[in-house]
Amino acid sequence: MATESRTPIRYVAAATLVTLLGALWFVTRPGPDAIGYVFMPAAGVPSVLAVRALLRRLPSDPVARRFWRLVLTGTAVLSLGYLILAGQAFAAMPELPTISLPAAILAAGGMLTALGAVARVPLGAGPADRRKRLIDRTIGFVGGGTLLWSFGLAPMITSSSGWSTQALVLVALSLVLGLGAVTKVSYIVGGPVDRAAIRLVASSSLTAVGVALLSLSGSDDNTLLAQAVVMPTAHILVALAAHRQWNSPGARRRRSGTWLPYIALFAVDVALLSVLHNGLTWSDRVVVLAAVALTGLVAVRQLMSARENGRLLRAQRASEERLRHEVTHDGLTGLANRGLFRTRVTEALEAGDTTVLLVDLDDFKTVNDSLGHDVGDQLLIAVAAALGEAVGPDGLPVRLAGDEFAVLLTGGADGEEVARRVLDRFAEPMSEHRLLAHASIGIATARAGDGLDPLLCHADVAMYAAKQRGKGNWVRYHDGMEQPVLAHAQIGGELRRALDAGEFRVHYQPLMDLATGRVVGVEPLVRWEHPTRGLVPPGEFVPAAEGTGLIVPLGRFVLRESCRQAAAWLAEFGPACMQKLGPNVSVRQLHDPDFVADVRAALADTGLPADRLVLELTESAVLRGPQVSRTLHELHEMGVRLALDDFGTGESSLSLLRSFPASIIKLDKSFVDGIELDEMGTPEAEARQAVARAVIQLAGALGLDTVAEGIENQEQADRLMRLGYTLGQGYHLARPMPAEAMTRLLAARAGLAVAA
Known part of the structure; x- marks a missing residue:
């Protein structure tokens, strides 16, 4: 060749x-x-x-x-x-x-x-x-x-x-x-x-x-x-x-x-001048010179027009190029957009095997909600630049929408290697605010002649699988990977139907006085009574509700139903039967702009006193920026009490107590398990006791109530009481139960109180 x-x-x-x-x-x-x-x-x-x-x-x-x-x-x-x-x-x-x-x-x-x-x-x-x-x-x-x-x-x-x-x-x-x-x-x-x-x-x-x-x-x-x-x-x-x-x-x-x-005018002028040189009368020479001058002036004028037309044409071409660029590129980041991405992937599939990466930022909504959309836009611009640097000549970086990016690999580049480079680059602080961007990456490859949509669907499935593994991961698609994702999507659809059909129930786990066994409050827990599968464990549907955003209407249902039930118990058994109603609140609910209004409406419609409602939040939910902090302070000003759940497992537990308007802290179950084994002198039990002792002392100094979670036996309850704990939860004390069973328990305790 x-x-x-x-x-x-x-x-x-x-x-x-x-x-x-x-x-x-x-x-x-x-x-x-x-x-x-x-x-x-x-x-x-x-x-x-x-x-x-x-x-x-x-x-x-x-x-x-x-x-x-x-x-x-x-x-x-x-x-x-x-x-x-x-x-x-x-x-x-x-x-x-x-x-x-x-x-x-x-x-x-x-x-x-x-x-x-x-x-x-x-x-x-x-x-x-x-x-x-x-x-x-x-x-x-x-x-x-x-x-x-x-x-x-x-x-x-x-x-x-x-x-x-x-x-x-x-x-x-x-x-x-x-x-x-x-x-x-x-x-x-x-x-x-x-x-x-x-x-x-x-x-x-x-x-x-x-x-x-x-x-x-x-x-x-x-x-x-x-x-x-x-x-x-x-x-x-x-x-x-x-x-x-x-x-x-x-x-x-x-x-x-x-x-x-x-050039033709110039040629005629040269010929005329040669005739003039060869000899003519003076009058003929004047005519020839005038003709030469006239054609020269016409040529100059036409050249000026040609230059102006050329300038206009160049401006028009530049405008057309700019419009073409705007049509095929993202206005914020300058990366290729979804339309150009689909065109290039289609062309690549016609030529040979094609690999794409779908890159989705983790928790980007938190940046927008806590720091504002301007900061979020600056982070997206920095992420786009970092993505381009990491990909280099190996591919075409693309912004699909929002915090979703993609990469079309070219020249046989290795998808896993590019994904590693992207995650390594994202691990460095970006934008003027020095933020870290975590991302989940799905990788998929299609053969020449395969369809565009199946390739992108496979990459999306792999990206979702990467998210399930935790932040900052990449996963390559393989056959059968879509089955768990499909099941998750089906659960999401079922959740919507179940909400409309009223299949969710609220069970209640009592909060007990460790010394007397008296019911001090309850923690509402949602249960799904599926028409064919029976009682679906929360571990199967709560993550799907979180991922699909259905946790917001589901949480609204739990809040209103538990407030209604607690108000009914107070009316039936008196104010002493129920001091605390402690529903859990998710991160998605705190970011919902209508959450404070939902709480206020639930209290007003059911007549439950605000000081009986205790919203339980995890440390990760509280640490979500100014917007969440404003929401929590509004709730506190309404008289609603706030509990810090799973206390001691986060990285900022002590600093949180200085800025977070907490009324109750709940000692995490991990510090209760094995706390009764201190007589054996194991380092693990001694460490648990040290943490439990420090938490009760800190709560006492700050004037906060404490609750020990996950009590499984009487020895744990006794050890916690000796450390100073008065309230606890756990299967040893009482398991979650339907409202009817909880009513019977409250009635029995009320009868014992009357008899005493």
Whole structure:
């Protein structure tokens, strides 16, 4: 293939070598003068071979093949005519030959055929444009023809050198046809034949200009110079044209003919000035000078208009490029957008195996809610820049929407390696606020010809699987991976239906006084009574509710139902039966702008006193920025109490107590498990006791109530009481139960109190 791609340039080199040998012969002049006539047909051999090789390789476009077949025929016939002239030169030695009629006919026929190929190339324009271009070409032809007549043909015709009629006709034909071909080439805007190749073929005939200029002296040396050096350059130009077409990148439309009318005006002015120089009356000279000045002024004015039009066209092209960029790129980050991404992925799938990465930022909504959308936008811009740096030349980074990004890999880049680079880059602080961006990445690969949507669906499934593994992970898709995701999506749909159908129930786990066993409060816990599956554990549906956002309406239901039930218990058993109603509140609920209004409405509609409601929150929920902090303070000002759940497991438990309006802290179950084993002297039990002791002392110093969670046996309860704990929860004390069972428990405790 490498040798084949260099074939035309070899023929160019061969034609050039023949011409250089002709120049060397002309300088040294070994042998008879007839040798000078050999170089023209000799240079035609590589020229013909170059076009012949091109035709074997050329695609089956009828316009291109017709053009090059005519060029091949014309070059071969022209070379044959000059081969006959070379034979005549050797026969006429030592005199220089006069071109015979057969040789002149062949030469003229070759030129007519080659230039006919140029004439038959379509202009690539409509009828109106063709008419305007015909006028422009006529202007160029007249201007150039005037110059050639003044300095070429007229001196040849009027010279005393004795040119034969055949030679004069041949040179005149070359000049006229060559000029016509050049003016046409200037107006071809594009097509299957390379414009530069057409220009080279058309220009080859203008070697006749050199022949005409050399002939003016009438010397034999100039005639031999024309035959040995000037005329063989026509074959170099044809071979170069074949080489250009061979390596043509394809049809490109360009502006054409811009300068030709101005060159024509300049040519006419030069011819007029030459007439003025040769001698006229003073009045004729004034007319000629005025004509030259007028055409010059018209040319300058037209040039100014052309420059202004060019400026307007450049501005229009820049505007179009800007609009195209805006249509295909994201306005905030400057990355490619979803439309361009889908187009490029489709093109990549048609070409071969394609890999995409879907990159979804974790907890980006928290940044917007806590720091504001301006900070969020700055982070997105920084993330886009970091993504581009991490991907580098291996792919196309894209912003799909919101905090969703993607990467189309190119050049066989490794998806896992790119994902690692992205996560490593994201681990560095970004934007002026020095924020860290965690991301989950799904990787999927499709084979050539596969569909776009399945590929993106697989990448989305892998990205969701990465999210399930925790923040800052990547997962590559494999067959069957969509089953858990589909099940999760199905649970989401079922949750919506279950909410509408009223399938959720609230169970209550009592909060007990450790010393007396008296019920102090309850913690509402949601349960799903599925019509076919029975009681669905919270671990199966609560994460799906969190992921789909249904935790907000579900939490609203639990809040209102538990407030209604607690108010009913207070009305039935008196104010002493229920001091604390402690529903759990999720992060999504705290971010809901209607959450405070929901709490206020639940209290107002059910009549439950605000101080009996204790909202239980985890440390991760509290640490969510100014918006969440404002919400919690509004609730506190309403009289609603706040409990810090799972206390001691986070990183900022102590600092939270300084800014968070907590009334209760709940010791996490992890510090209760095994606390009764201290007599065995295990380091684990001693550590648990140390934490439990520190929490009760800290709560006492701050005036907070404490609750120990997860009490599984009496020994744990006894140990906690010795440490100072008075309230607790756990299966040992009471399991979660439906409202009816809780009512019976409260009734029984109320009966015992009356009996006592």
